[in-house]
Amino acid sequence: GESVGLHLPTLSVQEGDNSIINCAYSNSASDYFIWYKQESGKGPQFIIDIRSNMDKRQGQRVTVLLNKTVKHLSLQIAATQPGDSAVYFCAESYNQGGKLIFGQGTELSVKP
Amino acid sequence: EPEVTQTPSHQVTQMGQEVILRCVPISNHLYFYWYRQILGQKVEFLVSFYNNEISEKSEIFDDQFSVERPDGSNFTLKIRSTKLEDSAMYFCASRPLLAGGLEQFFGPGTRLTVL
Numbered sequence: 001g002e003s004v005g006l007h008l009p010t011l012s013v014q015e016g017d018n019s020i021i022n023c024a025y026s027n028s029a030s031d032y033f034i035w036y037k038q039e040s041g042k043g044p045q046f047i048i049d050i051r052s053n054m055d056k057r058q059g060q061r062v063t064v065l066l067n068k069t070v071k072h073l074s075l076q077i078a079a080t081q082p083g084d085s086a087v088y089f090c091a092e093s094y095n096q097g098g099k100l101i102f103g104q105g106t107e108l109s110v111k112p
Numbered sequence: 113e114p115e116v117t118q119t120p121s122h123q124v125t126q127m128g129q130e131v132i133l134r135c136v137p138i139s140n141h142l143y144f145y146w147y148r149q150i151l152g153q154k155v156e157f158l159v160s161f162y163n164n165e166i167s168e169k170s171e172i173f174d175d176q177f178s179v180e181r182p183d184g185s186n187f188t189l190k191i192r193s194t195k196l197e198d199s200a201m202y203f204c205a206s207r208p209l210l211a212g213g214l215e216q217f218f219g220p221g222t223r224l225t226v227l
Contacts, residue, residue: 008152032214043116043203043218044155051214089155097143097207097214099157099168 008087012109019077021106023090028071030092034100035064035075037086044089047075051096077108085110114138116219118204124225125194133189133222135204144187145205145216146179148172155203161187194226 013019025033031052036044050057050064050073057064063076073090087107091100117136125131137144146158159169161179178190187206191198201223205216 034215036218043220046215046217049215091155093214099145099160099170100147100155100216101157102155104154 008105008107010107010109012111013080015080015082015110015112017080019075019080019084019108019110021075021077021088021108023073023075023103023106025071025073025090025092025103026101027092027094028068030094030101032093032096033064033066033073034091034093035062035073036089036091037084038089038105039086047088080108080110082110082112084108116204116206116217118202118219118222120222121220122223122225124227127196127226128193131191131194131224133191133202133204133224135187135189135219136185137187137204137206138208138217139185141206141208141217143167143207143216144179144181146189147203147205147218148200149203149221150200158189158202191224194224196226199224199226 034049035047037047038044048059048062048064050066055066061078065074077084087105089105090103093100119134123131144161147155148158149155157170159173159179160167176192180188201221203221204219207216
């Protein structure tokens with residue numbers, strides 16, 4: 001029979017608000033982390049990354065925070081826009097540049 | 113801006129048939145990857161490729177799968193005898209040498225439907 005897809009966590013925000021998407025990663029040896037945005041029917045699009053020797057990195061309207069103590073990663077999007085609506089995946093790598101291990105994903109919905 | 117391209121965008125095949133999915137990575141990139149995403153699920157690693165050989169593969173990448181870089185631009189994934197459970201989106205990704213950054217750039221994907 002058909003397989004049932006996982007139910008994605010959903011975050012719904014108002015346009016102009018800030019969004020925070022959280023991710024728990026699995027491997028304490030991971031040394032590289034990355035956030036991707038995936039729109040329906042498209043491939044993952046790079047947003048921002050961070051190495052394990054940092055705890056914060058900022059880009060244009062986006063900030064990634066890394067807390068190695070609790071193995072937690074977050075993506076903050078400032079002044080969220082309708083074009084930010086998508087599924088956001090975190091991913092980790094433990095041999096800098098090797099395979100990416102993706103998280104489940106969070107669906108961000110921005111209301112105009 | 114350079115990007116990873118993949119063909120075809122959608123491939124429909126009968127169970128047991130062979131399929132070849134094609135990718136053209138970004139031209140100065142040296143590391144290549146295949147991932148797949150079953151509908152509604154997370155992206156899963158299949159295989160990585162560097163210097164004309166497989167550097168890592170997952171449990172999914174069994175004897176039915178193979179990869180090849182037949183020339184200086186293409187990177188292919190072959191599934192010898194497709195099964196129903198191979199139906200998924202297949203993404204190719206590439207990245208440059210370490211000094212060029214660790215982020216992997218993904219193509220738009222090939223949707224494989226096995227009937």
